[in-house]
Amino acid sequence: MTDRNEIISMYDKTGSIRATARNLGLNRKTITKYVNEYLEAKSSSESEFVAYLKSEPTYKDGSKRQKKVLTGCVCAMIDGFLKDNDEKRARGDKKLCMKATDIHSRLKSAGYDISYPSVTKYIQNKKNTHAHECYIRQVYSPGMDCEFDWGELHLYIGGQRTKLYIAVFTLAYSNYRMAFLFFRQDTLAFLESHQKCFDIFSAVPHRMVYDNMRVAVGSFVGGKQPTEALLRLERAYGFKHRFCNVRSGNEKGHVERSVEYVRRKAFNFKNSFMTLEEANRYLYDVCMDLNMTSSSPSTADIIYKSEEDMRAMLPLKDRVCCFESRQLSVDKYGTVMVSGDKYSVPDNLVGEKVDVHNFSGRIEVYHQRKKVAEHEKTPVNGWKLDLMHYLKTFETKPGSIAGSAALRYAEPEIREVFDDHFSDHPAEFISILKDIKNAGMTLEDLICAHDILEANGVNPGMKNAIRTMLFPTVTIKADAEKESAGSAEIERYAMDGLHRLTEIMNFTH
Secondary structure (H helix, E strand, O other), rough: OHHHHHHHHHHHHHHHHHHHHHHHOOHHHHHHHHHHHHHHHHHHHHHHHHHHHOOOOOOOHHHHHHHOOOOHHHHHHHHHHHHHHHHHHHHOOOOHHHOOHHHHHHHHHHHOOOOOHHHHHHHHHHHHHHOOOOOOOOOOOOOEEEEEEEEEEEEEEEOOEEEEEEEEEEEOOOOOEEEEEEOOOOOOHHHHHHHHHHHHHHHEEEEEEEEEOOOEEEOOOOOOOEEEEHHHEEEHOOOOOEEEEOOOHHHHHHHHHHHHHHHHHOOOOOEEEEHHHHHHHHHHHHHHHOOOOOOOHHOOOHHHHHHHHHHEEEEEEEEOOOOOOEEOOOOOEEEEEEEOOOEEOHHHHHEEEEEEEEOOEEEEEEEOEEEEEEEEEHHHHHHHEHHHHHHHHHHHOHHHHHHHHHHHHHHHHHHHHHHHHOOOOOOHHHHHHHHHHHOOOHHHHHHHHHHHHOOOOOOOOOOHHHHHHHHHHHHHHHHHHOOOOOOOHHHHHHHHHHHHHHHHHOOOO
């Protein structure tokens, strides 16, 4: 771009406005303007001439031009749409707000011939006219404020990519953090997260600070009103609450950053776990490590300050109930439905009424005050079935296990054991499962026995190999009782059983 100095220099060389315009390819009116300014300054005093040479060239102010398309009516319509957006955000309906393209479409429908860039430029100018907010730095007292917030993340639970929610607590004075994972961001998770956190603290903060989350704020009409869940927590633990202003998460001060910080520190390296419980144990260990180390000047005294926080808190006197209880009927598939998902119970309870305790991450099923089933809320295609719940039915219908949903949704290792070694004789597999249940063992013990045998070169499908690993003394006795001969025969079978067991065990050392 040609500047003023080039114009003046060319004019001094040619002495002609026409020649200068031709050589620089500029309009003669532009050349005339700058040459006249130059000659006028040159004819004045030396100081004024020097000031002119140092000054910047002036241009016409185009901002005062009358807008031909963006008229007062158009501006009023856009302002109305922006005001509607503000009201929607205040109600928590930010996903229903109009975008610039929607506003442009409405204007076109109303008959206004206006371009999309004109609309976006006007909206941007409206945003820029807002005064910048001044933030007031806060000083916190020990044990006074604890800030709470939710975050989202995806982890692999049992091999399935699962969307989870992380509840993060941050003590404002010490920056002490604690976090928990849940399958849902609902009232049960809200209650349970507080119960777990206060149990770890062995104390209760004087005040909890929340943003406008639905599990804490029940109504915005006539001022923010707490939900029944929050009131239950306050009655049980004795703390007060404070809500932030709309779209002002910064007013919490600490926890907005804590969600991102804890989530990144905990799961940027490890993001796969067998169960939600395992993931929560790992997250707890990470939080404790973070609370023992300083990563910035604000956490330099975190250990000392956290001790001050705990001493200044309210005493922990009560615990809130964190489950919903319902009585349900067991259907013909031996399942009960909770939140749209089906969970198995022992097959002898088909048609019976059971009491279901619905927690945030698991369910417990009781029959006549005795716990008969417990499931983590990780259903596959809407089903969570326990193979051990159907042993009575499998005994009478052994062939049904191969194509059963209970086996299909079981752990991959269990399916592998069945498919590789028991698909031709399912009754033997069912018998082993029954013995495992009667012995108070679990399917994990079956998987472990299978893996040990394979690792040591023993075929797990060999007769009684897995059974001998799991129940050595029982297998020996069973082999002996197969013969009704005298004590010599019984002793021979017992010695044979001991010999097989010794061979198998020798492979494991």
